[in-house]
Amino acid sequence: MTKPPLTLFLAAPNGFCAGVDRAIKIVEMAIEKWGAPIYVRHEIVHNKFVVDGLRDKGAVFVEELEDCPDDRPVIFSAHGVAKAVPAEASRREMVYVDATCPLVSKVHIEAERHFADGLQMVMIGHAGHPETIGTMGQLPDGEVLLVETAEDVASLSPRNPDRLAYITQTTLSVDDTAGIVAALNARFPKIVGPHKEDICYATTNRQEAVKAVAPKVQALLVIGAPNSSNSRRLVEVARANGCDYSMLVQRATEIDWRAIEGVSAVGLTAGASAPQVLVDEVINAFRDRYEVTLDLVETAQENIEFKVPRVLREPA
Template identity: 60%
Template sequence: MDAASTFAADSRRPITVRLATPRGFCAGVDRAIQIVERAIERFGAPVYVRHEIVHNRHVVERLKALGAVFVKELDECPDDRPVVFSAHGVPKSVPAAARSRQMLFLDATCPLVSKVHVEAERHHAAGRHIILIGHAGHPEVVGTMGQLPAEAISLIETVGDAETFARPGDAPLAYVTQTTLSVDDTAEVLAVLKRRFPELPDPHKEDICYATTNRQEAVKRLADGSDLVLVVGSPNSSNSVRLVEVALRAGARDARLVDDASHVDWSWFDGVRTVGVTAGASAPEPLIEALIEALRARFDATVVEDDGERETVAFKLPRALTA
């Protein structure tokens, strides 16, 4: 009997599916998507969006179908159509340019990212040099660094960077972080910085957002006892990629990122009795539901929802869309 026949004969074997709580959309993502949807309803199509509103291919394609046009830079947008800035935030120069062109713009920056911007500006006003812990080139990092003069902020990505960072001059130091980082990785970087620069103050509030923290804690629980963890999310989603890393570090035998159910390689399930399922903060719930149905189609699946943090956070929409 060949491998395909063996799998077919065994395809209805029992399997336990553990579903993470919380998972999927966070309040910032939900708000950003609503801003694009409401803008199209109020102003008609097209509505321009600078960068992907959130990092999920399915969300972007659905909004394109409604009339959103995604561009890389503001100069690709006409003056007479609304433009939305993505949830990741933008450098100060972007809204300044929009104002100079008298454009109608809507800022979908997550309020928790905006909080980091405010914190960085507060440190700068106090004369501190700011260390930003994050990933180079990520839109959120570009946006945060763009709040300040280039010489006022230094990016640190790794423990190695923290070991070799040289204080510019004699300025006191402060730090902020990208909101979607691995909590554990960030703690390792901070441990090095605190050892080298004991005077570093703690952040006013934790920069890694509640949704990132909650989803990472949930995936740690999944990893304990799961042979395989599937994370629904797009490859360019920082928080989704981190969930895979966290699952592996927490003890999962295997962990994979899948854009949707069609990206599952069913050979991953050889010997798997328990699979954990979660989703990044930019992945819509229907993708998770479709993955569960795909599992049920191939296995005698028992779905158990893990107990976790129940999120009730909601963010207000801009006045231009509610007045």
């Protein structure tokens, strides 16, 4: 029986970004240097396949520092942590390594600089997301006001409307964030923005690639975890750009083949915390069922690399 033809449009860039790659290396190098177990506060990155792989190597994932013993090294996730977390680790004389993405750290530094200048902060982000919690935790309570939508801007009650700055979570929808920034500028004309966009290069690049693919396809799959902000935004971007059937899948086993029966063009991408092996797995699953023509749609090239902390590069 002959397989039906299908064009698989692969959006590029996709998958691991430099911050995720660095965070995973930090855990692997820590296990190599200090032996297992190594404790990791929160999932190092939001991907079950990655987390399970590191757990198999000797990483123990916990939600809070209180769940870690004093005598084993602990790593803070790529999403960043509130200042109170490393302060408590230091008080307990723990060995700790901060795997916060350098682009998230940049936002932390920005917030501190504005605070030092006497400005109150508005953070555009998702309530409850680890990155938002970590960024808001860089400053004292009340110094960071959170907005999630343009509508939220109307209900903001700042201390002084003329003394405000805004920062953003690094994994937001570029288009949605532009709308919120416009609302902030309209209501608070003197608000200070970042020197350079807070939304990271990887988030922006993956969204641009999806925008290029979405009009070409009848269905689009995003490989990523349900708790991955950047992956969920890719689904939204695809829908907003003409592909109504856009779904998040963690593995090839989650693909609803009946839902895409009869289509001739499918888009594929992966969130910044999804490894290449899962992209290959999905492509192979399509090849099992279809006569696949793979079409790469590349809108940018990435060659950024972040160094791991010096403590891991030094001998034990």
